[in-house]
Amino acid sequence: MRLREIELFAQLTDDQLDWLSSVTEESRLRNGETLFRDGEPATHFYVLLDGELVVTKVVDGREELLTRHSTHPRPGDGHDAKPSAAHRFTGELPLLTEGSYLATATAAGDTAVLVCPKPAFFQMLVRCPTVARVLLPVLAWRITSSEIQARNRATVTALGTLAAGLAHELNNPAAAVARAAQDLGPVIDRLGETAQRWGSVANDRERSALREMIGEIVRTPPTADTDPVALADLEDAVGDRAAELGAEQSAPLATALAERGLGQEWLSVRACGMRPEAVAAALDQLSVLLEARALTDQLQSAGPRISALVAATRDYAHLDRxxxxxxxxxxxxxxxxxxxxxxxxxxxxxxxxxxxxxxxxxxxxxxxxxxxxxxxxxxxxxxxxxxxxxxxxxxxxxxxxxxxxxxxxxxxxxxxxxxxxxxxxxxxxxxxxxxxxxxxxxxxxxxxxxxxxxxxxxxxxxxxxxxxxxxxxxxxx
CATH class of the missing domain: 3.30.565.10 (Histidine kinase-like ATPase, C-terminal domain)
Structure with a gap:
């Protein structure tokens, strides 16, 4: 008989084959026709008589190929040491677990299957013990293979989580580094220009006064919990006062002083000890120095953040351990x-x-x-x-x-x-x-x-x- 050529039924007696033929029926599928779908209640056990079934599963919105069952297996169809008998039947696992089909099986080309209803499947296991001897090792392989695939998928998913999280968290400090590096070049050029101008007009007393101004600003910490509106008003007032004193590049100076709560009065007092012709050069030099310092502070703060993220990644993956x-x-x-x-x-x-x-x-x-x-x-x-x-x-x-x-x-x-x-x-x-x-x-x-x-x-x-x-x-x- 045709069924005796299938490994699952090779040891059945004539009476057992006659009984099996009486409780099953043959069904033919055209190319692309679905045998069962993922999530549908499991109602039948299927034996592949001729042709090929492609078994797929949608995981996180993507259709993945799990395996192929074929009466004429090709190289690559024997993944994970797939037993030859595993090619010829499907649907037993959800029947045994009283669940739903775990994937979708679709015909690839003209395909013929033997359809065995659920009650007959359980009767077959009792009436035909040799079927169980072939079926159970395949069942064990399928469970192991599914776990291997899921573990590999979980590893890929975890790597995706790792990469996405790392990319997201690195974005801000990396962008800060790139932005600061890009801005630092022009600032250094302006620093050279203002230093040359300042050096040509300043005397020793004025140089000393500027050094004291720089030291005081650096030692004064930024004001905590400042009202944004008040901060913006203070920054405008300081900028206006610096412009009145002749500064051409007052924005960085105004920002640095306002963040520290140093207003226009502070600026006027510190500048009054300088000659009028030196004040503008001093304020421009001070402004560019503070801008350069702000950019280097950004670089210094971004570096440890990147290092901390790399350390967290190493701890997550336990690399080199x-x-x-x-x-x-x-x-x-x-x-x-x-x-x-x-x-x-x-x-x-x-x-x-x-x-x-x-x-x-x-x-x-x-x-x-x-x-x-x-x-x-x-x-x-x-x-x-x-x-x-x-x-x-x-x-x-x-x-x-x-x-x-x-x-x-x-x-x-x-x-x-x-x-x-x-x-x-x-x-x-x-x-x-x-x-x-x-x-x-x-x-x-x-x-x-x-x-x-x-x-x-x-x-x-x-x-x-x-x-x-x-x-x-x-x-x-």
Whole structure:
């Protein structure tokens, strides 16, 4: 019989094949016709008789190719050591988990499939034990392959988060550096011109007076909490007075004096000790000096900000460090928040870190993936607005991390299933259904800890417990 040529049914007896033929039917698909769609309730098990099926999934708005099933596999169709039997059937996983189809299967060319209804599928597993011997190893491979793909996708997503956050945060200091560097050239040229003019007219007493003016300005800190309107009025008044005294470049001088609360009276008193012909040259020299100083201050402040962001990136990714090490969980959470800062713009963050929390031993990069996933889920639940609460404390021999949000909450009938592979509460096309499962594996298997959840509308908490003593890894996450 034709079915006996398929590995799944190769060991069936004639009676079993006759029964199978009586409970199934053959269906033919034209090129581009859909066999089942992602998110639809799983109702049938399908065996590929002839042709090819392309299996895809929409992830974050993008359609991704997951695999191809073909009666004549091509090079590349055997990704992740795909068993040959895996090419010939599909749909068993959502039937066994009482869920929905996890992807969309579409015919590539004229394709024929054997359609087995759900009740008959479960009868087949009982009546035909040799089918289960072929099906179960393929099922295990599919779960593992899906987790590998999801982990790779999560890594790419995390790198995207890292790159987006870093680019966003670097934009301001980098722009400040570029702007200051661009402005500094013309200022240096003007500085040479004003210095030459000042040097040609000033006497020793006037030079000393200008040095005292510069010193006083530098020592006077900017005024805090100044009314913007009052500051603008003061700046205009100082600028007008400097112009009256003959200054041609009064704007930087007016800005610097107004920011320090030094008004036109201060300027008049300091300038009255100079000869009229020297005052204008002195004020122009002073103005350009203050402009140059302001630009160098911008460069000096931008540099440490860039260094801090690079340090946060290094802490997030733990570059150039051994994978398993002793580290601070709180530092990892803060590095994650830094990388996700653009997504947190509309969110109030409450930090409740217990003091003197000990370091733990484990895999910091993988845990940062967990924090990224849990925080991202919280932001999604709050639709980008609300309160995100982060707590750490020591409970017995375990470090406990709690991440809370004020979002819509997790439905009660879903709460017990959120860590299952492929289970998701998101709409079709959003997420992979493996984010929380992979986080669960990282916490439980890689760190010997636990990940639990409790939820009510407006009050959802993800609770992570990690042994401080560094429980040995139980396997790859």
């Amino acid at each position: 051994a994978p398993r090490q002793e580290f601070s969980v709180t530092d990892g959470i803060e590095a994650t928040l830094t990388m996700m800062r653009p997504q947190l713009a509309g969110v109030r963050i409450v930090r409740d870190y217990a003091p003197d929390v000990p370091a733990v031993t484990g895999y910091p990069t993988e845990l940062n993936q967990v924090w990224t996933n849990l925080i991202d889920n919280a932001l999604d639940a709050m639709d980008g607005k609300g309160t995100l609460t982060l707590r750490t404390c020591l409970q017995g021999s375990c470090l406990t991390v709690e991440i809370g949000d004020t979002g819509q909450g997790i439905p009660a009938d879903s709460l017990s299933r959120i860590f299952e592979p492929f289970y998701t509460t998101k709409d079709v096309g959003k997420g992979t259904g493996l984010g929380l499962h992979l986080s669960y594996r990282i916490i439980t298997q890689r760190h010997g800890g636990s990940l639990t959840a409790r939820s009510a509308p407006g009050d959802t908490w993800m609770v992570v417990r990690i042994p401080v003593n560094g429980t040995p890894t139980k396997g790859d996450a």
